[in-house]
Amino acid sequence: MPAVHIPTTQYVERRRQLMAQLPADSVVLIPAAKELTRSADTEFMFRQDSYFYYLTGFNEPDALLVLKPDAEQAVTLFCREKDKLAEVWQGRRLGVEAAVDTLQVDAAFTLAEVDEQLRELVNGTSQLWYPDGLYADWDEYVQNLIKTLRQGPKRGWQAPSMRRDVRGLLDEMRLYKDQHELAIMEQAATLSANAHCRAMEKAYPGIHEYQLEAEIHHEFARNGARFPAYNSIVGGGANACILHYTENQDAIADGDLVLIDAGCELAGYAADITRTFPVNGTFSDEQAALYQIVLEAQYAALAEVKPGSNFHQANQAAVAVVTQGLLSLGILQGELDDLIANDAHKPFLMHGIGHWLGLDVHDVGDYQRTDGKQLRAFKAGMVLTIEPGIYIDDSHDVDPKWHNIGIRIEDNVVITDNGHQLLTGDVPKDIDAIEQLMASAKGA
Numbered sequence: 001m002p003a004v005h006i007p008t009t010q011y012v013e014r015r016r017q018l019m020a021q022l023p024a025d026s027v028v029l030i031p032a033a034k035e036l037t038r039s040a041d042t043e044f045m046f047r048q049d050s051y052f053y054y055l056t057g058f059n060e061p062d063a064l065l066v067l068k069p070d071a072e073q074a075v076t077l078f079c080r081e082k083d084k085l086a087e088v089w090q091g092r093r094l095g096v097e098a099a100v101d102t103l104q105v106d107a108a109f110t111l112a113e114v115d116e117q118l119r120e121l122v123n124g125t126s127q128l129w130y131p132d133g134l135y136a137d138w139d140e141y142v143q144n145l146i147k148t149l150r151q152g153p154k155r156g157w158q159a160p161s162m163r164r165d166v167r168g169l170l171d172e173m174r175l176y177k178d179q180h181e182l183a184i185m186e187q188a189a190t191l192s193a194n195a196h197c198r199a200m201e202k203a204y205p206g207i208h209e210y211q212l213e214a215e216i217h218h219e220f221a222r223n224g225a226r227f228p229a230y231n232s233i234v235g236g237g238a239n240a241c242i243l244h245y246t247e248n249q250d251a252i253a254d255g256d257l258v259l260i261d262a263g264c265e266l267a268g269y270a271a272d273i274t275r276t277f278p279v280n281g282t283f284s285d286e287q288a289a290l291y292q293i294v295l296e297a298q299y300a301a302l303a304e305v306k307p308g309s310n311f312h313q314a315n316q317a318a319v320a321v322v323t324q325g326l327l328s329l330g331i332l333q334g335e336l337d338d339l340i341a342n343d344a345h346k347p348f349l350m351h352g353i354g355h356w357l358g359l360d361v362h363d364v365g366d367y368q369r370t371d372g373k374q375l376r377a378f379k380a381g382m383v384l385t386i387e388p389g390i391y392i393d394d395s396h397d398v399d400p401k402w403h404n405i406g407i408r409i410e411d412n413v414v415i416t417d418n419g420h421q422l423l424t425g426d427v428p429k430d431i432d433a434i435e436q437l438m439a440s441a442k443g444a
């Protein structure tokens with residue numbers, strides 16, 4: 001798998017694009033993420049804040065990016081200082097001297113200098129742009145900074161009169177992926193697709209959910225994506241009907257379907273794939289009948305994934321197929337139009353058709369148009385998931401032969417000028433193709 005990399009010039013360009021949208025006398029503060037305690041003196045693996053990473057590509061905790069478009073020193077970074085002892089124990093640090101060249105910022109200071117320097121940078125500006133409510137300690141810090149500036153008119157200090165949320169502008173930028181992001185997401189998708197193939201190949205009746213999870217994570221890690229983008233869902237039988245099941249503890253019985261919703265994080269970007277397959281390699285008649293409905297619903301939704309369409313149209317296409325399918329199997333009764341009008345599918349398909357995908361698995365970007373009245377239209381460069389499902393557990397009042405079947409089929413697509421490009425096509429989803437892959441793995 002070739003190395004993936006976003007050139008520093010691209011981060012410079014993103015910062016330029018953000019600053020170009022700001023009114024005069026603005027200042028922007030974007031904090032990095034902090035390390036989080038997992039237990040006692042151990043930490044969770046560090047994950048950078050997506051906004052900070054989008055604008056810097058800098059992967060250390062305890063940092064702050066300040067943008068001040070009107071100033072000569074327009075881009076300032078505060079970061080951890082070099083510290084031999086700390087670096088021997090905890091890891092290398094970039095440090096302020098290297099930061100200026102490496103990250104192509106105008107100036108860099110240590111966090112110890114933040115009080116004095118930031119007061120200077122914010123003083124006299126009229127609008128402070130900041131992700132309010134994201135980090136409690138920074139919220140308090142910003143609050144106190146403004147308070148301090150308000151108390152110093154005799155020293156010539158002037159606090160910004162307006163605080164605005166910078167996320168609106170950044171979300172809109174992040175919604176459209178550039179060529180570098182698309183290249184990374186293509187790799188993340190391919191790598192995740194291969195992991196799903198591996199799980200199909202390694203499955204057998206009696207295997208534990210966590211063992212299939214391990215096959216998935218093994219394939220991620222050995223290809224350079226050390227971590228999943230979210231907690232992997234591996235649910236056999238009834239567990240597949242729990243949408244965000246992550247206990248992954250049970251043995252999967254012969255004859256059960258297994259649903260795996262898992263994607264890697266590569267260079268910060270998420271893939272998000274779901275496949276459902278029979279643990280013994282062969283779909284039962286009931287499983288195949290329901291699976292085929294979900295598959296056709298997904299194809300119907302994907303046909304609506306093109307410029308000018310939207311999530312609502314894709315969802316309606318899938319819902320029509322699911323409702324028709326459940327009606328034809330006798331799971332729903334009535335007139336098709338009435339059933340569709342009354343959302344009769346909802347007890348069997350309780351989630352939406354998909355979501356934006358990017359640095360976050362449920363990525364940022366408004367689903368409404370800016371006027372709030374309509375769903376926004378798909379445009380080239382957006383990346384999203386399409387993931388219809390059908391879930392029937394033993395609480396559904398239907399013929400018990402349908403019980404404990406949970407199916408979801410999820411792919412990642414990028415909107416192109418003429419339609420869409422499927423990023424996750426390397427893992428099969430047609431019934432024959434899945435059974436063939438599993439049979440040939442057994443034979444080998």
Ligand SMILES: [Mn+2]
Nearest residue numbers: 272385387410
């Ligand atoms: Mn998803």
